[in-house]
Amino acid sequence: MKRHLRVDDLARDSRFVRLPLEARFNDPRPQGSRSSSGRSGGRRLTPDRPGAPDGARALMHGIFVGEIQALEGAGRTCYDFDTGAGADDVPFQLKLDMARQCWDEARHCEISVKLSEWMGTEIGEFAESTFLFEAACNPDPVLRLTGVNRALEGLAIDVFNAMRDFGDLAGDPVLEFCEDWMLADEVTHVRMGSDWLRRLTEADPERRQRALEFQSIVDKLFSGGGFRGEEEDSPIRLARRFRQLAGFTDAEIDSISEGSRQARREAEAARQRAAAKAAG
Amino acid sequence: MADPKKPRPAFAPWDRRELPGAFDVEETARRVGNYKWVEMRLFEALGGWVATVPELDVKMRLGTHCYKHAWHSELWHKRLPELREMNPERLTLPANSAVEEFMEAITEPEGEDRTLEKLVGVYRVLIPHKIAAYTYHLNNTSTITDAPTIRSLKLILNDEFEDWRDGEMMIQSLIETEEEARRAADRQAQLESILVRAGGIAGPGSIGMPAPEEVTA
Ligand SMILES: [Fe+2]
Ligand SMILES: [Fe+2]
Numbered sequence: 117m118k119r120h121l122r123v124d125d126l127a128r129d130s131r132f133v134r135l136p137l138e139a140r141f142n143d144p145r146p147q148g149s150r151s152s153s154g155r156s157g158g159r160r161l162t163p164d165r166p167g168a169p170d171g172a173r174a175l176m177h178g179i180f181v182g183e184i185q186a187l188e189g190a191g192r193t194c195y196d197f198d199t200g201a202g203a204d205d206v207p208f209q210l211k212l213d214m215a216r217q218c219w220d221e222a223r224h225c226e227i228s229v230k231l232s233e234w235m236g237t238e239i240g241e242f243a244e245s246t247f248l249f250e251a252a253c254n255p256d257p258v259l260r261l262t263g264v265n266r267a268l269e270g271l272a273i274d275v276f277n278a279m280r281d282f283g284d285l286a287g288d289p290v291l292e293f294c295e296d297w298m299l300a301d302e303v304t305h306v307r308m309g310s311d312w313l314r315r316l317t318e319a320d321p322e323r324r325q326r327a328l329e330f331q332s333i334v335d336k337l338f339s340g341g342g343f344r345g346e347e348e349d350s351p352i353r354l355a356r357r358f359r360q361l362a363g364f365t366d367a368e369i370d371s372i373s374e375g376s377r378q379a380r381r382e383a384e385a386a387r388q389r390a391a392a393k394a395a396g
Numbered sequence: 397m398a399d400p401k402k403p404r405p406a407f408a409p410w411d412r413r414e415l416p417g418a419f420d421v422e423e424t425a426r427r428v429g430n431y432k433w434v435e436m437r438l439f440e441a442l443g444g445w446v447a448t449v450p451e452l453d454v455k456m457r458l459g460t461h462c463y464k465h466a467w468h469s470e471l472w473h474k475r476l477p478e479l480r481e482m483n484p485e486r487l488t489l490p491a492n493s494a495v496e497e498f499m500e501a502i503t504e505p506e507g508e509d510r511t512l513e514k515l516v517g518v519y520r521v522l523i524p525h526k527i528a529a530y531t532y533h534l535n536n537t538s539t540i541t542d543a544p545t546i547r548s549l550k551l552i553l554n555d556e557f558e559d560w561r562d563g564e565m566m567i568q569s570l571i572e573t574e575e576e577a578r579r580a581a582d583r584q585a586q587l588e589s590i591l592v593r594a595g596g597i598a599g600p601g602s603i604g605m606p607a608p609e610e611v612t613a
Contacts, residue, residue: 117444117506127450127508187459188447194462195444199436208436208473215439215466218446222459225452239452249447 119196120255123246126188131240132181160349161278163286172282173235177242179275180228186272186305187221189252189264190214197257206257210316213308220301227294234290251334258316262327265309267334270359270372272302274344277355303362310363335372342380346373417538418604424545425479427533429487430598432472434499436488438522439465441503450508454515454566461562464555471548478544491599498590512570516580519563521587525597527556532603 128134161171193214197206229239251263276299283292317324338344344352354376359369407413419427442462449455476484490496502517534549571577596602 117441117448117503119444121447125447127448127455129450129452184455187455191443191446191459191462193443194466195440211436211440212466212470215443215463218443218459219463222456225456225459 117195121192121253123249123253126185126246126249128244131238133240133243135243135245160353161282161351163282168286169235172279172286173232173237174242175275175279176228176232176235177237179272179279180225180232180239181244182248182268182272183221183224183228185246185248185252186264186269187218187225189249189260190217190221192252193257193260194218204257207316210257210261210312213312217305217308220305224298224301227298231291231294247337251330254330256323256326258313258323258327259330261309261312262331263334265305266313266364267331267338269302269305269309270335270362270364271338271344271352273299273306273358273362274352274355276302277358278352299358303358306359306362306364332371332375336375336379339372339376339379341383342376344372345376345380347377347380350376413539415538415540417542418536419533419538419542421479424537424542425476425481425487427598428472428475428479428545429481429484429489430491430495431529432469432476432484433488433490434495434522434526434597435465435469435472437499437503438518439463439469441499442518444503445514448506448508449511449514451511451570454511457562457566461559464559468552468555471552475545475548491597491602492594494590494594495597495599498587498594501587501590512567512576512580513583515563515567515570516583517587519560519567520580520584521591522597523556523560523563525591525602527553527560529597529602530556536604 161175162168165171191214193206194211197204197211199205199208199211201207232239248264248268251268252260254260254263276295280292280295280299283289283295313324313327317327342350344350344354346354346356354369354373356369360366439462442458442465446455446458446462449458473484473488476487481487490499502522505513505517530549530553534546534553537545539546567580571580591597
């Protein structure tokens with residue numbers, strides 16, 4: 117088996133439909149649904165929001181395919197690199213962490229399949245975007261871990277926290293229970309990313325800088341339009357306390373928050389320009 | 397209750413553990429190093445395969461099994477310094493070149509149409525051989541001096557039996573035609589023949605029967 121797959125190599129059964137990331141963000145349907153249409157209601161995901169059930173189903177399906185890719189990405193990190201101390205190698209202990217993450221993500225897949233079924237969603241009902249695995253294709257293991265375990269798994273912390281709150285507000289104790297367990301695992305995965313970034317770049321500040329820049333690019337992608345931030349009506353709230361547990365500094369969290377506010381201002385300005393243009 | 401001051405035998409009547417064992421410290425370290433090498437190649441391959449397998453249930457099982465073999469490799473890694481090998485990497489080796497060839501052959505399938513070959517290699521060839529070698533080790537090492545290895549072997553064997561059953565059931569569910577049954581059997585025979593040359597996952601003597609050339613040497 118070759119090392120270093122491409123996104124197109126990911127194997128899926130016939131139910132799955134893939135959507136490029138840009139198309140997903142430009143898709144007017146909530147979260148790229150193949151069955152619903154029209155954006156409706158407020159920004160934050162709450163049970164009383166119009167279209168909330170479909171929004172929650174779409175988000176849960178997105179979590180499910182994200183879990184598959186997290187499993188695949190951690191598995192590839194076990195395989196793609198030699199074990200050792202060289203610049204292109206990874207330590208034995210890092211591979212053990214990635215194998216542990218494989219088990220955790222496999223459980224998350226199982227949990228999200230069952231939750232999706234419970235919410236009335238079929239596998240493949242919503243399209244799959246492959247942004248997580250794209251970050252997991254980075255040939256530098258430090259950049260790969262920083263992009264996946266800090267940026268994307270950090271986003272997972274925010275999303276699971278939001279879904280846990282949604283379960284609480286919607287009176288769905290099973291959803292709340294499962295999201296709480298997955299949140300605990302994700303904090304562990306983000307902490308792995310924080311620890312390995314620190315340990316592997318201790319004597320290489322330039323590599324650390326490159327890894328943090330890669331993380332920031334991935335982070336920005338998911339702050340698009342203020343999707344994830346600290347405003348009262350942000351669709352996904354930044355889970356500050358859990359990020360601290362996972363090794364994020366306050367300055368790092370502030371920076372993600374500010375990035376989101378900026379993205380929101382830019383999106384608002386773009387909307388106003390478009391409206392003015394339409395009005396002639 | 398009996399008088400707490402009354403002398404009792406050091407070994408209770410039901411405790412039949414014995415001092416003699418088939419392996420000295422050096423031989424135990426060699427075998428443990430071979431086991432660690434195999435467990436590492438296996439967990440890496442299972443992790444690598446997850447993305448290449450389209451069957452959703454198999455994908456998730458491989459992810460779970462990947463961790464178990466990683467944990468086994470960690471148990472063996474930690475045992476090596478206790479067996480006077482302070483540089484565990486030095487003994488983390490295939491038992492011989494045929495074992496190396498075998499692990500390369502097992503991990504060769506890549507395409508999404510080759511799940512059967514991937515699973516047969518692991519669950520019909522490698523894991524049964526691991527169960528055999530680990531059982532031989534368990535039943536022949538000193539039950540007193542080598543208790544830490546015995547504890548690891550028992551924990552690992554429990555995983556191996558469970559995973560073997562999982563894997564065998566996945567294979568049976570994938571085989572739907574006579575042609576596929578033959579495909580599985582051919583793959584098994586191809587890999588078994590390499591292990592015959594290797595003498596098992598720890599080389600000749602993996603299950604206590606020296607290879608013929610060793611007997612005559
Ligand atoms: Fe996860
Ligand atoms: Fe995770």
